[in-house]
Amino acid sequence: xxxxxxxxxTSSFEIFDHTADAGIRIRAATLPELIxxxxxxLYTCIGELVGSGNTAPFRFERTEAAPDAATLLRDYLQExxxxxxxxxxxxxxxxVGEFTSTRIAVAGESQVVDETRSVYYREVKAVTYHELAxxxxxxxxxxxxxxxx
Amino acid sequence: MSEKYTxxxxxxxxxxxxxxxxxxxxxxVDGVIYADDALVAAIKEDKSPEQVANVACLPGxxxxxLAMPDIHWGYxxxxxxxxxxxxxxxxxxxxxxxxxxxxxxxxxxxxxxxAEDVRPRxxxxxxxxxxxxxxxxxxGGIIKFKKNELATLxxxxxxxxxxxxxxGWESDIEVTEAHxxxxxxxxxxxxxxxxxxGKDQCGTLGSGNHxxxxxxxxQVDDEKxxxxxxxxxxxxxxxxxxxxRGLGYQVCEDNLKDLRDTPRKYGIELPDKQLVCAPxxxxxxxxxxxxxxxxxxxxxxxxxxxTHLARQTFAEVFESPAERLGMHxxxxxxxxxxxxxxxxxxxxxxxxxxHRKGATRAFPPGHPELPERYRHVGQPxxxxxxxxxxxYVLCGQPGSMSDTFGSSCHGAGRRMSxxxxxxxxxxxxxxxxxxxxxxxxxxxxxxxxxxxxxDAYKDVISVxxxxxxxxxxxxxxRLKPIGVIKG
Numbered sequence: 331x332x333x334x335x336x337x338x339x340t341s342s343f344e345i346f347d348h349t350a351d352a353g354i355r356i357r358a359a360t361l362p363e364l365i366x367x368x369x370x371x372l373y374t375c376i377g378e379l380v381g382s383g384n385t386a387p388f389r390f391e392r393t394e395a396a397p398d399a400a401t402l403l404r405d406y407l408q409e410x411x412x413x414x415x416x417x418x419x420x421x422x423x424x425x426v427g428e429f430t431s432t433r434i435a436v437a438g439e440s441q442v443v444d445e446t447r448s449v450y451y452r453e454v455k456a457v458t459y460h461e462l463a464x465x466x467x468x469x470x471x472x473x474x475x476x477x478x479x
Numbered sequence: 480m481s482e483k484y485t486x487x488x489x490x491x492x493x494x495x496x497x498x499x500x501x502x503x504x505x506x507x508v509d510g511v512i513y514a515d516d517a518l519v520a521a522i523k524e525d526k527s528p529e530q531v532a533n534v535a536c537l538p539g540x541x542x543x544x545l546a547m548p549d550i551h552w553g554y555x556x557x558x559x560x561x562x563x564x565x566x567x568x569x570x571x572x573x574x575x576x577x578x579x580x581x582x583x584x585x586x587x588x589x590x591x592x593x594a595e596d597v598r599p600r601x602x603x604x605x606x607x608x609x610x611x612x613x614x615x616x617x618x619g620g621i622i623k624f625k626k627n628e629l630a631t632l633x634x635x636x637x638x639x640x641x642x643x644x645x646x647g648w649e650s651d652i653e654v655t656e657a658h659x660x661x662x663x664x665x666x667x668x669x670x671x672x673x674x675x676x677g678k679d680q681c682g683t684l685g686s687g688n689h690x691x692x693x694x695x696x697x698q699v700d701d702e703k704x705x706x707x708x709x710x711x712x713x714x715x716x717x718x719x720x721x722x723x724r725g726l727g728y729q730v731c732e733d734n735l736k737d738l739r740d741t742p743r744k745y746g747i748e749l750p751d752k753q754l755v756c757a758p759x760x761x762x763x764x765x766x767x768x769x770x771x772x773x774x775x776x777x778x779x780x781x782x783x784x785x786t787h788l789a790r791q792t793f794a795e796v797f798e799s800p801a802e803r804l805g806m807h808x809x810x811x812x813x814x815x816x817x818x819x820x821x822x823x824x825x826x827x828x829x830x831x832x833x834h835r836k837g838a839t840r841a842f843p844p845g846h847p848e849l850p851e852r853y854r855h856v857g858q859p860x861x862x863x864x865x866x867x868x869x870x871y872v873l874c875g876q877p878g879s880m881s882d883t884f885g886s887s888c889h890g891a892g893r894r895m896s897x898x899x900x901x902x903x904x905x906x907x908x909x910x911x912x913x914x915x916x917x918x919x920x921x922x923x924x925x926x927x928x929x930x931x932x933x934d935a936y937k938d939v940i941s942v943x944x945x946x947x948x949x950x951x952x953x954x955x956x957r958l959k960p961i962g963v964i965k966g
Contacts, residue, residue: 346898349551350897376616408732451927452687456731
């Protein structure tokens, strides 16, 4: 049940229980403002990932023919997962160009994860379609994403 | 999370419950859940029976949509789900019926060592296994395969790493399900992203519920069958649980994306879009099957390399070659896979596409696919429990062929979420509690032991007893952990 919102919604995420896996619940005042906490939520599922220079540009864009903001968000997070697994990189700066029900465009920068200063909790296999949803709530939006551990 | 199941569950007998096909529109067959009275109460606590009903809506599904007693909520299919479709009747293949970790599975290696031989060196053994077997996030394998070699490995399966790299024994191949190779795998259908994720991970354990465990056979339920497997009370064994790593996860991801609009193309209506699927004989279905086969073969190579590392470590610690330690592979099973297998359907032999999602093949005595060694006793079925209590070795029985498409359970099933398990660990040392139970544990992830603690899992005996009583797979031996490494 969403809390009563008396002012602009603060962007936030929380990790919630999901039997064998992990759920990320994200809240923000607008669709684009969901992106940063969703990014942070994914990384929190993996561990405490400390970036260490070696900055590189990042870009992700996708368009859906039919309105499906939740799938676009999922696709973006899956891209971050692949970036981490294949390049050991995490985003250090996130700049949302666009996030609507049919298009997502995120730019920014990534950094190599410093494994000497980072702590890994668990391996995330995938960002799933399970219970994937973005819904309007008083004051903004709430997104739910389940990751497969 | 999911609410409780409130639909029908009609008792068939002491070990089976039916969801009638009249329960929801679109069900072609009944659902059948294997469980006794004690388990069924817990099963209704989530909506996994709803998923059994949903799977019954898949085109071409034959006889019934099944679930094993370790049933719990999954993606599309429940964990513990088994479903067979007939390709000639428009039967489909669904990646949700395999899972992200394609060919996640288990293998068991026996030894001649007794618990008394091992206990004085158990700490050293576990420490050396932890050092020698790559596990945890970001840990790469001992071999970095190049792209062309990965293609060969995905085509040939575990025999490739045995014959080309000497990472195992020829005899390992015979006692691996499918001889460690799905025929007609298509490595060219594995994406570059999947190759990037997996190229450094062949021969790595992973994390989460994956493990390598040193175990003692502490109870034998069937001496004749145990003897055929080389198991005796008091002997030590090694169990490995792992799968296709990042390569397999990405193959599933790629195909889920590619198949998003496929059901609509073929006029397939699904009660749950996570049951995304394609007719087996369609271009899309064949593409998934080819890629899945390649990922499955990668997983067999993965477990084969870790077998070699386990043998090397034992040889190092006990200062004796693994051959002299009798470290033969008992068997290797896949518990996330879809395979084409012949079954009797209304008196005719029909080639069916059998999905096992957290379910293990369990062929009975006499089955022609079994190696000679097991043809008279039935296929070993390896069922991990938890790292504090025990795991089980079963063997397939005739009931599996008539009732469950040659399938049995795959594990204990979680009873506690990861978050709840971590909260329940506050103020406790799981490491010390395991030590008090006689288990030396090493884990790489910060929360691994807490999330995977014994209390987080059901007691596996409650699962295996149902299938023993139902004539699907019978108990052969119980194995108690004395050492475990986790990622």
